[in-house]
Amino acid sequence: MTEKKRILLVDDEATITRTLRLYLEGTGKYEVRTQNHAIEAVATARAFKPHIILLDIVMPDIDGAEVAEKMKSEPALKDVPIVFLTALVRPGEVAASGSDIGGQPFIAKPLDPDRIVECIEKYTQ
Amino acid sequence: MQSVATTDRYARPIPLRAFFISATAFVVAFIGSVFFRETVAEYGYLMWLLAVIPAFLLCHYRGWSGITLVLGSAMALLTSAYVVCMLAGWEMAEWPVFLFIVAIYIGLALGWGWFREVRQVAEQQQETKHELRLTHAHLRKSHTDLKLARWKLIEAEKLEAVGQLAAGVAHEVKNPLMTLLTGTRYLSEHVPIENSDVRLLLKDMLDAVERADSVITGLLDFSAPRELELRLTDFNELVEKSAKMVKHELNKAHVSLSMHLAKDVPRLMLDGFKIQQVLVNVFTNAAHATPKGGNILARTYRTGRVVLGGNDRVDGVVESGREMVVLEVDDTGIGIEPEQLSKLYDPFFTTKPTGKGTGLGLAVTRQIVDMHHAKIDISNRDEGGARVAIVFNVPGGATHDGEETHSAG
Numbered sequence: 001m002t003e004k005k006r007i008l009l010v011d012d013e014a015t016i017t018r019t020l021r022l023y024l025e026g027t028g029k030y031e032v033r034t035q036n037h038a039i040e041a042v043a044t045a046r047a048f049k050p051h052i053i054l055l056d057i058v059m060p061d062i063d064g065a066e067v068a069e070k071m072k073s074e075p076a077l078k079d080v081p082i083v084f085l086t087a088l089v090r091p092g093e094v095a096a097s098g099s100d101i102g103g104q105p106f107i108a109k110p111l112d113p114d115r116i117v118e119c120i121e122k123y124t125q
Numbered sequence: 126m127q128s129v130a131t132t133d134r135y136a137r138p139i140p141l142r143a144f145f146i147s148a149t150a151f152v153v154a155f156i157g158s159v160f161f162r163e164t165v166a167e168y169g170y171l172m173w174l175l176a177v178i179p180a181f182l183l184c185h186y187r188g189w190s191g192i193t194l195v196l197g198s199a200m201a202l203l204t205s206a207y208v209v210c211m212l213a214g215w216e217m218a219e220w221p222v223f224l225f226i227v228a229i230y231i232g233l234a235l236g237w238g239w240f241r242e243v244r245q246v247a248e249q250q251q252e253t254k255h256e257l258r259l260t261h262a263h264l265r266k267s268h269t270d271l272k273l274a275r276w277k278l279i280e281a282e283k284l285e286a287v288g289q290l291a292a293g294v295a296h297e298v299k300n301p302l303m304t305l306l307t308g309t310r311y312l313s314e315h316v317p318i319e320n321s322d323v324r325l326l327l328k329d330m331l332d333a334v335e336r337a338d339s340v341i342t343g344l345l346d347f348s349a350p351r352e353l354e355l356r357l358t359d360f361n362e363l364v365e366k367s368a369k370m371v372k373h374e375l376n377k378a379h380v381s382l383s384m385h386l387a388k389d390v391p392r393l394m395l396d397g398f399k400i401q402q403v404l405v406n407v408f409t410n411a412a413h414a415t416p417k418g419g420n421i422l423a424r425t426y427r428t429g430r431v432v433l434g435g436n437d438r439v440d441g442v443v444e445s446g447r448e449m450v451v452l453e454v455d456d457t458g459i460g461i462e463p464e465q466l467s468k469l470y471d472p473f474f475t476t477k478p479t480g481k482g483t484g485l486g487l488a489v490t491r492q493i494v495d496m497h498h499a500k501i502d503i504s505n506r507d508e509g510g511a512r513v514a515i516v517f518n519v520p521g522g523a524t525h526d527g528e529e530t531h532s533a534g
Contacts, residue, residue, distance in 0.1 A: 026311060087295060087296045
């Protein structure tokens, strides 16, 4: 049996992480860990060793971009792909999912979970 | 306006005044002549000269150049005659003769002055009328420009408000939509559901999420960057590409699309992505408006003059002084109620059934067309159905070939 890919979901909206976790685990291909407190995201990632991190941008304690920066500065996490989840309205951000922000790919909410699976597969090859 | 400008200056009987002034001078001189008959016999010329001088000065002061000229000549003549008589030692003429001479001069002065004044007044009236006509035309244009500017300002404010609203609302709405979408998909795919009502309910929920998302996406288009990425673009190719994108909609509605794309349509400076959005929207609307089995006709051509349908938002006739490319999309639906024509571009206005349209498509379309300095006009055709016309200006140095007819759908 092949090892399930580990996905870390970081979003302050518990409803999003909960439903997305259910969906992704329902595919049988992934092991999902969720974190609703951005400030603890790096520690969770360090412990969980994910294959990919889905990271919300707008969060109350610390924003996603800062979390990503911290993760990239950790030797154990610097190679883990990060995909931003965003409902932000900024020029260019809404154009199309799959574009990138500062070199990182992003998913514009709401996105069909099938497309999220495609995205995960693409970045965890 | 009326005749305010002319009343004060020209309605006064200037020649009449001159006449009274001169006549007074004449009467004074005449009375003087009677009472000082002997003196007059000797100094007659001087007496009449004295009578003419005040009139001359007054006319000169008032700027009545015609009268001034004649009176001046009279003064010169009288002075000369006096000097000649003095030097020659000739007998002074009798005062009635001088009286007669002066009377003639005054009459001539009045006549000439009157003629000059009347002619001047007539000329000035003509000039004033012309100026008034120009001012009126200018005012009308200013009024139209002002109305247009005001309308644009209101539109801009409305769009800005919608944009700000979109920016604020989008984030708050998209997160719950994400939850709903993922949750509903999870239930649909991973939970065995025997009950057909529940399956239908889940499908309705997915549709609802999609609809809500399309409203938010429409709103986001308002707050999208206003900058265009302009490139010389093959417009016909863009029309064909957009038609392919709506093929599914057309098939679903059982509507065909014919295209007559003139081959001499030059390349245009366009933001291809945004204009494609416009074209897809126009074709989709046409597909929704056309009954089953109907046909949509899309036509492109280049022209120097185009007559639009008379919607009050654009002039009926467009003559830009340069070449234009026109896209016309005709549907065979029932057309649009006349009172709805002016509301078509208002955000959230829709003629489609509830749930079928967000009412943002044409608002965004209009915005994109305006950004390209193009014009859009929607009108009812005499033959029935509606026509959407979009008019682009051709950039300088564009190339063109022959003509060709395409058909698709």
